[in-house]
Amino acid sequence: MPRLTINGGEVEVPPGTNLIEAARKVGVEIPHYCYHPGLSVAGQCRLCMVDIEKTPRPTIACNTQAAEGMVVWTETDRVKETRRSVMEFHLINHPLDCPVCDQAGECWLQIYYMKHGLYEPRMMDEKVHKPKAVPLGPHVILDAERCILCSRCVRFCDEITGTGELGIFHRGDHSEIGLFPGRELANKYSGNVVDICPVGALTDRDFRFQVRVWYLDATKSVCPGCARGCNIDVHVNRRRPHHAEGRRVARLKPRVNADVNTWWICDAGRYGFTFVDDKTRLVTPSRRDGEAVTDVAWDQAVSAVAAALERAAPGEVAVVASAKMANEDLWALRRLLVHRGIRRVGFRIPPRVPGDEDAFLIKADKNPNSLGAELIGLEGNVRDLLAAARARQVKVLWIFGHDLFESALPEADVAAALRGAETVIFTGTSANATSERARWVLPAAAWVEREGTYTNFQGRVQRFRRAVEPLGQALAEWDILGRVLQALGAEATPPRAERWFRELAAAVPAFAGLTYQAIGDAGVMVTR
């Protein structure tokens, strides 16, 4: 482990650590554009120059490995002057169109100009012109004039996805990023190039022109799109609700977790949040009588559901849970099942089309919490359960989230099962063909509207936090189940997700000893 000194502070780093990372360890930020910890070293932007004692001139930190006894200075006059020069070079052909650029506010040209540039501009000649507003694929659009040719996007497509759609074409100051002939930037991870683009060259077609980034707030969360549970930040627009047609969730961005997703997320997850502000959201509890749907108060819906459960014998109740529910919800459900002695339960609904999977992040299981549901003890045969409903052995059928018609189950069987049960209850965020056949609809809060945890396929329990208020009267499933439990005369139920989790940790050995605090931002493994 080499020990070195950076700006007078000693630090010991693993062999092979470069000076940018070593400096981070002592709280020293070395400005850089082309270096990215998840990609190979390109050494092109020339911004990360530092002074190393016994070296004649400033050296790039990204391509210099820490060595025993090395003495590094990052703020010498010579280094500052070099940075200022490199900033000027980066900006002479830049269009400086910040007022209309989506990157403004999170642009590293802006940030570093203010920190390390501040020179008097002296480029008076015509700038080089390049293609603008070029769609590269379904999600990404290019402004080649804003590009500083750091090559991060090219390296991402070469090294991470291995798809190689992008290249740098032409030479000198006419160099530009572009697609190879006949190619489209349509790989399953294409949105990441927007995140790693340090400037406004690559922007997100979904996000651009929606809202200025300084109006956004970020909340730590977990992607619910598959069993991996990539760590994300949810960016929401609360301060300018009139922007973006009332869309509250502006975008999702990957959050680094070395054990789960490193720096990346897939496009399916990144753009999979649109349901949150969609018209199909269920916002009030309701009761259906034939074609007529009546909004009802929560109290009314809860007591009706509780009464239906009480009327039926435990063997006459069946529950289709969902692995999209949080651990807290599933535990509340488990308590309800135990309280009533209900045995017919399951959560695995075979998808109509098998989920795609790759060797990188994407998992075939499109549920974020299958392992949690399994560990909490909700495993069961859904086909048998539905067969019982068809055979009129089920009086109350409670379905969480699923649209059973959008599954591999035969449509006729599903329809017969829904007809066969006396009372169908649906709990979920959004209306679907199944909810339309339910007598009682109990609206659930979307994951960004509430707290909770998922257990990913690795067994990592990860927290997601509330970014926005629930839409309408929607409630977290643990809250709905808690109210039903109380109506059924159960012991006091916890008032917060965290308290439900404590109960779960006390009751289920796999979760023993875990707390929200212990889970933290990076998650923690269950005991297996």
Add this chain to the structure above:
Amino acid sequence: MTAEKLLTRNFGRADSHTLRAYLESGGYTAWQKAQALEPAAITEEVKQSNLRGLGGAGFPTGTKWSFIPKHHTGPVYLVINADEGEPGTFKDRYLLEREPHALIEGMLIAARAIRAAKGFVYIRGEYVEPWRRFSAAVKEAYDAGYLGRGLDVVVHRGAGAYICGEETGLISSLEGKKGWPKVKPPFPAIKGAFGMPTIVNNVETICHVPHIINRGAAWFASLGTKTQGGTRIFSVSGRVRKPGIYEASVAITLRALIYELAGGVAGNGRLKAVVPGGSSAAILRADEIDVTADVDGLRNAGTMAGSAGVIVMDETVSIPEALMVVARFYAHESCGQCTPCRESTGWIYQMTKRIVEGRGRKDDLDTILDVARRGAGTTICAFYDGAVGPYISYIEKFRAEFEALIPN
């Protein structure tokens, strides 16, 4: 000051490119001799000869060979840089056309020294006839059993980018990638072509090797200066009466080269300036040419021997126009990888162009000098430092001529 001809000794023969002519002049005897030598002994002999790289950087050849890791067990490659692109330089094309077997013999010896079983010859794309001649010679050498028994040679044609003459740019191009120079470390001798230890040598450098083996390091060293042995081929162009290539001792003075070998100054007959080492070398005024043309002699004179492309300008040549042409070249040929080079070569070209067109601004000259100095030494390869040579020296030495073009 006309030394014995080594590289160009057969250039007078119309059939000098054939194996027969090469054998008649003693060809491949050095290879026979070298086969009896240990690889380390070959390297040592080349070190002692003070042979220095003749492509531009002037690095000691034997020392470069000794950088190959001793315990490496995989392939090692020998790459010949025949991408002669430095403006004002045209020696390697003659060697490829007229003495191709000298390169092959030199490669055999060098490959033995570094334990390479494969050699690549990267020939500039525009060099069609040199490529034909050299390829024919490679076939002859295979047929005669020189090649194919321990050394295979691959002839690769470039596609016309100056930067592919930079050794790691050349390696990238050879690997099938865009010809971008690579960040160092690792250096090619550690991790070069296809990730393997690689030595890149210039054509002329390797053509010297058979002579060193045949006649000894001491003899070779005695032909030059204390720090550089042998002869080299000077490409003399511009305003001289007899432009062309001249083989001479590296210790020849620029004055002797221009006035004794190249027939003196053409144009109006009065010398204005000399660029001694290809376009990347700093310019010398007429009163600065009494210097020896070896690597250290020209370095001490504030310029460089480079590729020994000597460009002569008489008094009728406009230095600002010459700088504009040079600046256009560097702006066009910058690979675009490193920001300082990519951005400032184009900017400086625009400024020089404006000055030449009478649209210069008062502070343009100082801006060019400042930009050039700020960018110097900040890039992956030596390209930009090569551009900085002319930017700074043309303006510093002929400032009045530039100022005269800038409107008040």
